[in-house]
Amino acid sequence: MNLQQDSRQNIEPEHVPLPGHDVPWVVRARQSAFERFAAHGFPTRREEEWKYTDVSAIGKRASLKPAPPDPTSDAAALILFRDSGHLMVFVDGHYSGELSAAGELPAGVRLASLADMLNEAADLPEAFFDQLHEHTIFAALNNAFATGGAVLNLAPGTVLDAPVYLLFIASGQGAAIYPRNIVIAGEGASATVIEHYLGVIDAHNFTDVVTQISLGAGAQLQHCKLVQEGSGAFHVAGIHAEQAADSRFVSHSFVLGGRLTRNDITSSLNEPGCLCTLNGLYLLDGKQHVDHHTRIDHIAPSGISREYYRGIMNGESRGVFNGKLLVHPGAVKTDAHQANHNLLLSRQACVDTKPQLEILADDVKCTHGATVGQLNDDSLFYLRSRGVDAALARSLLIYGFANDIIEKVGVPDLRARIRHLVLERLPQGGQIKVML
Amino acid sequence: MLTIKNLHAQINGKEILRGIDLNIRAGEVHAIMGPNGSGKSTLAQLLAGREGYQVSAGSVDYLGRDLLAMMPEERAREGVFLAFQYPVEIPGVSNALFLKTSLNSIRKHHGLTELDAMDFLHLLRDKMKLVGMDESFLSRAVNEGFSGGEKKRNEILQLAVLEPRLAILDETDSGLDIDALKLIADGINGMRNPERAIVLVTHYQRLLNYIVPDVVHVLSQGRIVKSGGAELALELEQHGYGWVEAEYAARNAAQER
Structure with a gap:
């Protein structure tokens, strides 16, 4: 074709x-x-x-x-x-x-x-x-x-x-x-x-x-x-x-x-003894489409894996997260955790999130969680009750949601750069940027 | 400063406040006490502008303005502050960024210049000393992973930084050990001045050992059933709320007859 x-x-x-x-x-x-x-x-x-x-x-x-x-x-x-x-x-x-x-x-x-x-x-x-x-x-x-x-x-x-x-x-x-x-x-x-x-x-x-x-x-x-x-x-x-x-x-x-x-x-x-951490953030608007397919294979004992993915979808964008975790026979004492949280900012935006765990060993600890939601009303009210207007409060909450992932980056220059890029995408991000 | 007249409010069709009358002047400290479910927290949250309450009758005048017509952020900028019973966690937003955003929003509203990073840090350091908070709390996300006592202390820090005209403290004493309670009481006492009114919403008399109120009100089933001086709190501590409610019922019955 x-x-x-x-x-x-x-x-x-x-x-x-x-x-x-x-x-x-x-x-x-x-x-x-x-x-x-x-x-x-x-x-x-x-x-x-x-x-x-x-x-x-x-x-x-x-x-x-x-x-x-x-x-x-x-x-x-x-x-x-x-x-x-x-x-x-x-x-x-x-x-x-x-x-x-x-x-x-x-x-x-x-x-x-x-x-x-x-x-x-x-x-x-x-x-x-x-x-x-x-x-x-x-x-x-x-x-x-x-x-x-x-x-x-x-x-x-x-x-x-x-x-x-x-x-x-x-x-x-x-x-x-x-x-x-x-x-x-x-x-x-x-x-x-x-x-x-x-x-x-x-x-x-x-x-x-x-x-x-x-x-x-x-x-x-x-x-x-x-x-x-x-x-x-x-x-x-x-x-x-x-x-x-x-x-x-x-x-x-x-x-x-x-x-x-x-x-x-x-x-x-x-x-044995490996550590694997997969972090991710997707911030989408318009008709953007972003798909993360991750796969972690625990083949040997005593491996630790951590996975933290977050998505923020606006406009008509679509996010996809598929997190595969395979614990092979013999990979005892595996300790794995996976989380994917998504924020939908418009009615037309959507996300498909799918954790996929296959555990073929005993004596392992594997947990996962996935959420899809909107901005929290209690958090919005808390910020507004401190004098922050609703639009800025929303941007601040979105920034915070993203920042939890950005903070994990171990390169200060890059961390700052990504923060700014995210803020540039938020309606009131400019106001937040000057206060960082 | 604050005049509440015959305030009735409902949540989902259920009447919680059933005719509140209250008059608070600048410089005064009022305590609002009452049993669980009496409507104390509803009143506090409604004054701060929380959505979800239907006001069916009555009015609230704050410094000559209709408070109920103002947005929550407008109320805050005009000097209304609520210390939350359950402070909200804001992941990913540092305490410093939160306080700065909030203080500068208020300053901007009053035509003041926004504080720069250095001035802000100086201010914050002073205020943190006041409430006995370690500087490491500045870089931590708002209330995230804070103990109950740390969250309450963080509310008082905000109070100290934002310097409101009317401070409403909703169960700020709950869940605190005696040392933390003393510390927070000191912080609040330090905020007393002739320009400012403070409303302490509390279930127990304990806090009032350290912050002596000018007026104590007893709220029961959505009404203020008795008001008195600081000594009323001690009576309540000894005898509970039953006698006040009985007295109120008898008085009402007498009036009806």
């Missing part, structure tokens, strides 16, 4: 200049992934995992052909935190050395674009390309066309204090963007990675991104993702973590912009 617009001939990987075109395994992997996509096409709503999210518009509205590098793009103006951390900028999925400022990295830490990594050490990403067969058709599409993205490789014991800040800018040329990120943290290593997707205001591009994370024993990774795509943009992403013993993985997902966003976030707690 999607191939009708972009004739197959036109987008077959061998006809598009892509990184690794001279590496045999890359060419084979791309071709077989493309065949898989071509045979299957986009998922339909008849498939359980896509029941609430219709992706048919992607093929109609956006091209699937990877966007070419655009040296004239004025993307520099959009860079927000130039001075903090290790900055890598990608414009329409292509690494821009000119805009990036990776800074100094400690010994044992390698940070490179995917293209550079394929040139230098092509065997490193190979396992990651191979892993994807079990994931979605969008992952296959990304395998076929990945142009850029970052590879972060932390040797055992290395600690990266400043965050790695990956900024993905959509210039608005309406093409497809295929970033691919890989994070490998060796035993005891630790880092923070920020993925920020920023589209020019009315962009209608299609971003299909995959991030793969491998945590060695005792490694720690904080992963923060912020989606601020343009109003017509489609964003489909997979973030997949594999955890070894006693490792800690914390994921934050913030979706504030874009026409349709789908985030599949999964972690597999493969060895």
Whole structure:
């Protein structure tokens, strides 16, 4: 179906200049992934995992052909935190050395674009390309066309204090963007990675991104993702973590912009003593559609997982939360908690929330809760009784609801930035901003 | 300052207030006592502007204005303050942001400049000392995870920061141990002045050992059945509310005859 617009001939990987075109395994992997996509096409709503999210518009509205590098793009103006951390900028999925400022990295830490990594050490990403067969058709599409993205490789014991800040800018040329990120943290290593997707205001591009994370024993990774795509943009992403013993993985997902966003976030707690935290916030308006599908696999004993997702829906927007939690046989002493709370601010907005727990081990503690509601009258009255007018009181309550999630982000700059972005979206947010 | 005349109010068709008459002048401290279900909290909340009550008769005049026609925020800006019996938790909003938003809303209404971060912090530190609150409470979400006593203390902190003309304290003493009660009473006594009226809504006489009222009213079944001096509270403590209600019933019967 999607191939009708972009004739197959036109987008077959061998006809598009892509990184690794001279590496045999890359060419084979791309071709077989493309065949898989071509045979299957986009998922339909008849498939359980896509029941609430219709992706048919992607093929109609956006091209699937990877966007070419655009040296004239004025993307520099959009860079927000130039001075903090290790900055890598990608414009329409292509690494821009000119805009990036990776800074100094400690010994044992390698940070490179995917293209550079394929040139230098092509065997490193190979396992990651191979892993994807079990994931979605969008992952296959990304395998076929990945142009850029970052590879972060932390040797055992290395600690990266400043965050790695990956900024993905959509210039608005309406093409497809295929970033691919890989994070490998060796035993005891630790880092923070920020993925920020920023589209020019009315962009209608299609971003299909995959991030793969491998945590060695005792490694720690904080992963923060912020989606601020343009109003017509489609964003489909997979973030997949594999955890070894006693490792800690914390994921934050913030979706504030874009026409349709789908985030599949999964972690597999493969060895004993892992900690996994998945946090998320979606703030929607107009006809925005945001779908989070999360999945936590407790495979080994004594794993702890925490999941806190919140949604705020206004206009005719729609939120979807599907939280899968699987406790495999033998994963005794698992301690898992999941919560999804949603605020509906208009009659036309809606949310589908679905906790999905499958527990196949004894001696575990698993709890979950989901709510959908409106602003609380008692809280509104309390604020008004202190002289705060009704409109400001409403904005303050919405801010508070969102802030509970924002506060969990461990990067002060980013936390402040997200607070401001949320406040910019609230009717009286400006008044609150000056008082922070 | 506050004149209530023949106030009748209902919730969902059930009459809770059945003809309240009350006159409170600036500088006075009034205690409104009464058994459970007598309408004390309804009166307090209605004065603060809570929705859901239907006023079927009567009037409330506050500084020459029709209080019942004002929005809750308007009442607060004009100096009406209610210390809640059950203070509400506001997750995600720090106490500092809450107090600042509220104080600046009130200041703006009076044409005063909004306080900047430094001035506000100075003010807040002083007031927190007054009610014995630790500064860590500033960064915590409003009332979230606070103990019963901490919530009540937080109400008094707001009272001290907002400096209202008319302060209504709804069961502020309930659930407090003796030390906390003394502390809160000190805070409230410190707020007494000739420009301000204070209304203490309470079930027990205990609080009145520390804050001596000018007038004590007994509310029963939606009416004020007796008013008197501070000594009335002691009598109630000793003999309960039964005799006041009996006396009122006899008086009414006599009038009808």
